Amino acid sequence: MIQRSLMPHLQQRLKKGKAVILTGPRQVGKTTLLRAIQQQYEGKTIWLNCDEPDVRQQLTNATSTEIKALLGNADLVLIDEAQRVKNIGLTLKLLVDNLLERQVIVTGSSALELANEIQEPLTGRKFDFHLYPLSVEELVNYSGALEEKRLLERRLIYGQYPEVVLNQGEEDILLRNICDSYLYKDIFTYQDVRKAEVIQALLEALALQVGSEVSYQELAQLLKIDQATVVRYIDLLEKAFVVFRLRALNRNVRNEIAKIRKIYFYDNGIRNALIKNYQPLNLRADTGALWENFLVSERFKSLHYAQKQVNSFFWRTAQQQEIDYVEEENGQFKAYEFKWNPLQKAKFSRTFTENYPVLSTAVINSANYLEFVLR
Known part of the structure; x- marks a missing residue:
């Protein structure tokens, strides 16, 4: 199995009294990641696949009593494809608020319905993560x-x-x-x-x-x-x-x-x-x-x-001066030009470097790209 970078972050958020929400496109490995967490978890788990009609029915508009009966004595609750359950946000709110000893991890292959359903009911009750294609x-x-x-x-x-x-x-x-x-x-x-x-x-x-x-x-x-x-x-x-x-x-x-x-x-x-x-x-x-x-x-x-917060941009002027990619962190800027061929050079516009607090500039090519994409 290819180990996913999110795994340690997800594990660190367990047993914090909040739901863990994992979103991402279909086929990127969310279910596989959930299975890996299940295998490593020390305790009883329950897997609820919301592609199953009877699972959806039991989770739709469920009361806290019904949820407790469904989960039995499992202390890790894994809900896959949760966006398929109507009003899933309210169900998760009841689970988090009334069954504090349970840890719930939820996946959704689309943020469309899932985001609409869970944002308001789970305010302050969740950790959000996103899974991409392999990095x-x-x-x-x-x-x-x-x-x-x-x-x-x-x-x-x-x-x-x-x-x-x-x-x-x-x-x-x-x-x-x-x-x-x-x-x-x-x-x-x-x-x-x-x-x-x-x-x-x-x-x-x-x-x-x-x-x-x-x-x-x-x-x-x-x-x-x-x-x-x-x-x-x-x-x-x-x-x-x-x-x-x-x-x-x-x-x-x-x-x-x-x-x-x-x-x-x-x-x-x-x-x-x-x-x-x-x-x-x-x-x-x-x-x-x-x-x-x-x-x-x-x-x-x-x-x-890396759970790192930066502002990302590209830069261009009406005179066709441009920089492919710019990051701002704590008021300082890093500027990057992208060239496939390692022999290609690039100049960074003085209009940019003289008007912004530039921490660094770099040309990223096929020879040095790992420095740019690895944490």
Whole structure:
């Protein structure tokens, strides 16, 4: 088993009198992680799979008496796919408030319904965690840094979903299955979005614009829908853990462009599956975009698993001065340029370095990237 970086963080939150909520896209290993916790737990556990209709029925609008009867003498309660239970937040509130000796861990493959259901009832009663596709750190710990460097091109092309990583030679079939069966299924289930072809076209357009500024207006014109619908669909795709947004830094300098954003995919393989392109890097025109998407998504994983809070941006001016990625922590800035080729150089704009308290600058390439993505 590939050890997940979240495991020690989850274990540290047990027996604190609060629910542990684990969200993430389908097929990233949430159930496997739950099984690992169950195996290591010293005490009686109960597993409630909410894909089962009778489990859903027993957890829906249950009283504290009914919950206690269902759990028996188990002191660790594992609830998988909890977003499928109506009013699950109220059920969890009763469990946490009335059965203080029980520890509950909840997974949800989509934040859409789950977030709506649990945020208010569980205010102050939960710890939130997010599980991503496999991180570079997890893969380095599994197979070693040398092996991961050898496999870097495959990671850029096929991504890091666990099933894809562990089944070399079947990557395109597995990625197609994830895209067709899981990727944005929850959007249609919970948000009454009926135009699958529009979502598909939007994702393809975003996949082709990775690393570039995204215009909602241009997307609306391309898809022949209104701009408000584009914004809503991107927000839903973000909540479904398909894409995420990076905003522009705009604070001190004249001519900085503020109202633009970049949109990245959580996984390179998903991005390439959407445009049906698995060509090797030497035959591609989008290597730079793949490299940027890979590094930004890996950095987000690393920060999350380290439980480190920073502000993340890119930076650009009207004069086309730009920096690929900027982090702000405690009022100081780190600036990064991304170049696939180790021989490529990059200059950092004096407009930026003279107007911001810059702690460091670095060019991240295929030779030194581990320093950037490992904790």
